[in-house]
Amino acid sequence: MFEDLRGYLTHLENQGQLLRVSDEVDPKFEIAAGIRKTSDIEGPALLFEKVKGFAGWRVLGGLFATRRLVALALGVSEEKLLEHYLTLEERRIAPEVVASGPAKEICWKGNDIDLYRLPLVTHSEKDVGPYVTIGIQVGKDPDTGIRNVSIHRMLLLGKDRLSLWAPADHHLGRLILKAEEKGRGLEVATAIGVEPSLIIGSQAKVPYGVDEYHVAGGLRGAPVKLVRCETIDVEVPASAEIVIEGVTIPGERVPDGPYGEYPGCYSEAKQAPVLKVTAITMRKNPIYQTALTGMPVTENHTLIEYANAAVIYREAKKIVPEVCEVYVTPGGTFRHHVVVSIKKRHDDEARNLILALLALGIGLKQVIVVDEDIDVHDSTQVEWALSTRMQPDRDIIIIPRIACSTLDPSVPEPRTTAGWGIDATVPVSDRERFEKVLVPGVDKVKYV
Ligand SMILES: Cc1cc2nc3c(=O)[nH]c(=O)nc-3n(C[C@H](O)[C@H](O)[C@H](O)COP(=O)(O)O)c2cc1C
Ligand SMILES: [Mn+2]
Numbered sequence: 248m249f250e251d252l253r254g255y256l257t258h259l260e261n262q263g264q265l266l267r268v269s270d271e272v273d274p275k276f277e278i279a280a281g282i283r284k285t286s287d288i289e290g291p292a293l294l295f296e297k298v299k300g301f302a303g304w305r306v307l308g309g310l311f312a313t314r315r316l317v318a319l320a321l322g323v324s325e326e327k328l329l330e331h332y333l334t335l336e337e338r339r340i341a342p343e344v345v346a347s348g349p350a351k352e353i354c355w356k357g358n359d360i361d362l363y364r365l366p367l368v369t370h371s372e373k374d375v376g377p378y379v380t381i382g383i384q385v386g387k388d389p390d391t392g393i394r395n396v397s398i399h400r401m402l403l404l405g406k407d408r409l410s411l412w413a414p415a416d417h418h419l420g421r422l423i424l425k426a427e428e429k430g431r432g433l434e435v436a437t438a439i440g441v442e443p444s445l446i447i448g449s450q451a452k453v454p455y456g457v458d459e460y461h462v463a464g465g466l467r468g469a470p471v472k473l474v475r476c477e478t479i480d481v482e483v484p485a486s487a488e489i490v491i492e493g494v495t496i497p498g499e500r501v502p503d504g505p506y507g508e509y510p511g512c513y514s515e516a517k518q519a520p521v522l523k524v525t526a527i528t529m530r531k532n533p534i535y536q537t538a539l540t541g542m543p544v545t546e547n548h549t550l551i552e553y554a555n556a557a558v559i560y561r562e563a564k565k566i567v568p569e570v571c572e573v574y575v576t577p578g579g580t581f582r583h584h585v586v587v588s589i590k591k592r593h594d595d596e597a598r599n600l601i602l603a604l605l606a607l608g609i610g611l612k613q614v615i616v617v618d619e620d621i622d623v624h625d626s627t628q629v630e631w632a633l634s635t636r637m638q639p640d641r642d643i644i645i646i647p648r649i650a651c652s653t654l655d656p657s658v659p660e661p662r663t664t665a666g667w668g669i670d671a672t673v674p675v676s677d678r679e680r681f682e683k684v685l686v687p688g689v690d691k692v693k694y695v
Contacts, residue, residue, distance in 0.1 A: 248322075248467045251349070251486035252440045252534065255320065256294065256307070264291045264319060271297040274306065274377065279370040282309040282539040286546070289313050294534070301366040307536040308368075310381075310443065311546035317553070320443035321466060329573070332553040333560065336451050340464030342471040348485025350438070350474060355527040360407045362524065365489070367403050368537040371507030375516070377403045378506065381538035381546075382437035382491065383449045384413070385481050386422045388456070389429055394482070395419055396449045396459035401437065402503050407524040410503040411435065411495065412517065414653050416662070418455050423495050423520050432494040434479035435522060440488025440536045445471060450550050452558035452609060478525040488536070489529040493522040510580055511542035512656045543577050552581040555609055563587055566603045567596050574623040582652060583612040586623040591672050601644055601668025610652040614668040620683070621671075632671040636681060642670040 249255040259265035266285075272278050272295050281293050286309060295306040311317050315325050323331035355361070367377035379401040387394050395418040401409040413419040419435070426433035438445075448463030464470050473482035476492045483490045503519035540547035555575050563570040569590035576584045587600065597616040604614045617623065617632045637643075644667060651664035658664045673681040 248469050249442050249444075251442050251484075252307075252488060252536075255443055256534075259292060259316075259319065262319060264316060266291045266293050268293055268295045269297060271299050272306075273299045274301065274366050275369040276372075278306055278308055278368050278537060279539050282312065282537075282545070283541070285309045286312040286539065286544060289315070292316060298366045301364075303532065304366045305532070305534045306366050306368065307440070307534050308539065309546060310536065311446070311538070311549050313544075314549055314552070316546075317447065317549050320447060329553055329556050329560070333557050335466050336462060336554075336557055338465030338468075339461040340468070340470050342458075342460040342464055342473050342482070344473045344475065344482055345485050346474070348472065348474045349530045350483060350485055350487040350490050351477075351528050352531045353529045353533075354477060356477065356525075360524050360527055362403055362406055362409065362491075362527075365527075366535050370537075370539055371513075371541055373505050373513050374507055375402065375503075375505055379403075379409065379437065379439065379491075379537075380540070381446065381536050382439040382489075383441060383445055384411070384419055384435055384437050385483060386419050386433050386435045387481060388422055389426045389431065389433070391456070393456055394458040394460060395422060395455075396445070396463070398446070398449050400506065401522065402501075402506075402519070404501065404521065409491070409493070409522045409524065410501050410519040411522045412503050412519045414517075416650070416653065421455065426495070427497045430497060432497050432523075434476075434481050434492075434494050436476050436479060436481040436483045437491040437493075438483045438487035438489070439491070440530075440534050441484045442467065442471075442486070445484060447550065450554040452554050476526070477528060486530070488533045489527065491524055492526040492528075493524040496521045496523055507541040508654045509540045509543070509545075509547050509582070510652075510654055510656060514654050517653070543580050548577065548581045555581060555585075558607065558609060559585055559587070559604060559611075562603055562607055563589075563600055566600045567591075569619075571619045572623045576626075579613065582610045583655065584615075585611055585613070586615045586617060586629055588617045588619050588621055588623050589672070590619045591675060594675050597670040597672045598644060598668070601670065602646070605646055605649055605666040605668060608650060610655075612651060612655070612664055612666050614666075616668070616670050616672055618672045629671075633669065636673050637669060637671040644668045644670075
């Protein structure tokens, strides 16, 4: 358990997983280039200590660039990440509100508010501008007051204006629409530079009405300490590096994009709500954090992998009691494709599983089901199962028109995709024909 982001960075540095970059870097592309490179070579997280045009600021990037970094943040082994995550995600520990904290060391209100003084990063070649990409947004349901914590990108629009890309299929998007129905804006705080369990917890696929601060508490094994915002009725982590307080402007939308998105393509300009900033507070010598998305694998992918795998595993267990392994694949952006292995006891189990997972509502588009002897992580074994255990006319199910991610560029209409499933399992009554060829004694060979 780490007290705050700085405590975690010390731990990372001790593990050789944080690199300080002392050369000056431009927040336009150069920081993102560093994150791209470290993501591609399974490198360390990067702390940029000299940022062009932003004296006194440091920028952290690639904090979750690899699975190893996600495992370090949770304090578990990389090999057993899903197993540990499944247990940790189920624990709930309520947050604690404290009187004050380091997040309040500096406070800009009124005319002092100036987003241009923050080192916002421009990431990909065709991005329309600089974005905040890894702040946790906190908002409350206008009826129940229950909090939601999630991550949404924000485009810099002016001194005190940001877009807030929170579509209706995410909880914050719903909260904004609910407030607008009452003719109000939604108060939203964005905390940047928080202890890692808060980021990971914000990605948990928990139902509407579950406060993700409780999930983050469970992940870290201790309550998250919160402070009240200055200008809005929202609570934020007491030791956040930076907090941007604001209110959405009811009914207002701005074009947001193009932006290099997680499928590895640019999203076209979308209509996004607008946030009017009411205060900015921060620690002394603040660390601004940014995250890259784009071609898999980036931290935008690693952060979602286990949240998705966990919800798929739980759902799969309801349909097939003997689910073995679940793998959401990197080529499938850790969102669109999953391979599930099962111990099959009757013939149509796999088909039911495919239908249930396509209906899960997390953006799955392709579900492959294999038997327990296939390693879901090994694409050659999965392909072998497809090539020897599957007949396309019998074993492929295509479901037209299911709800999907807003960002898949192949879909004919926004949010609507076809889904497909492949049952690559062996028929129960006919197992002998599929017996694998084995050579006896391979494990006794010592000379190679
Ligand atoms: C780095 C990063 C950036 C993200 N950016 C966005 C975004 O701009 N818009 C969005 O809707 N979701 C974005 N997400 C995904 C949501 O934060 C995620 O689906 C979250 O679990 C939604 O929370 P909810 O279930 O409370 O709606 C991002 C995730 C990560 C890790
Ligand atoms: Mn939520």
